[in-house]
Amino acid sequence: MAAVMEFLISPASSYVNGHALTADGGAIAGTGLLLPAAAGQTASFHGTSKE
């Protein structure tokens, strides 16, 4: 998190303004519509068909 803070106050982010930057390892990226994947596994469904 400290590195992200440093980025946000550095010239490297000079065109980043009004942004809410998520740093959660993808925790809230899922839709919750598929079965949750266990560590190291993929979800049970892919695309539109069941494997």
Added chain:
Amino acid sequence: MSEARSVVVTGAASGMGRAACERLAKAGWRVLAVDLDVAQLAWTEAVPGIAGLVADVSSEADNARIAEEADGLFGGLDAAIFNAGIVGGGGIDTMATEAFRRVLDVNLVGPVLGIRAVLPLIRRRKGGAIVVTASTMGLGGDSQNWAYGAAKHGLIGLVKSLSRELGWEGIRINALCPGLTKTGMTGMIESAAPAQYESLSGRSPCSAGPSPTKWRR
């Protein structure tokens, strides 16, 4: 760089705030580390480039004192990181109104007062950057966490609005939304509700409970 840049960091006694202070000092920033916890802020005494200041971020007078201290030390500011925060959980029927107000005071009103206090110092440098620590709870919601969520949603609204107000002056403002990060604050959840903590930790495909300084690569 001809002159070291200067920054104020609140919530600096431990966790993400302390990690930010240490990282920025190593990178050559001059840092004013602010926290309410006198004992835990003692770590700053041994670190070159970092000055410690005990202050309550929810107090207008203390925010004025933070700005005065920064002015005296640095003669202006290039950046400010408003990171101080507290947790506050409980059901909508049961959480005491006073506890709710305290969550808002520290997590939402605090950054507002802080931004107001340091803006003249940032304007003196003809621009700069502000970061507020929001949360993924500012993007979604969870049962028993409505007070914290309301404050963090408010912070993101504050950031988006102020980006339009201050951007014209060359002052950027952004929010950082960390997921579950292992700090003193989450330690409380870990000990009080281990099953909930375990469930939260398991949500991230990258790691379980990253520390403020690193996560799995």
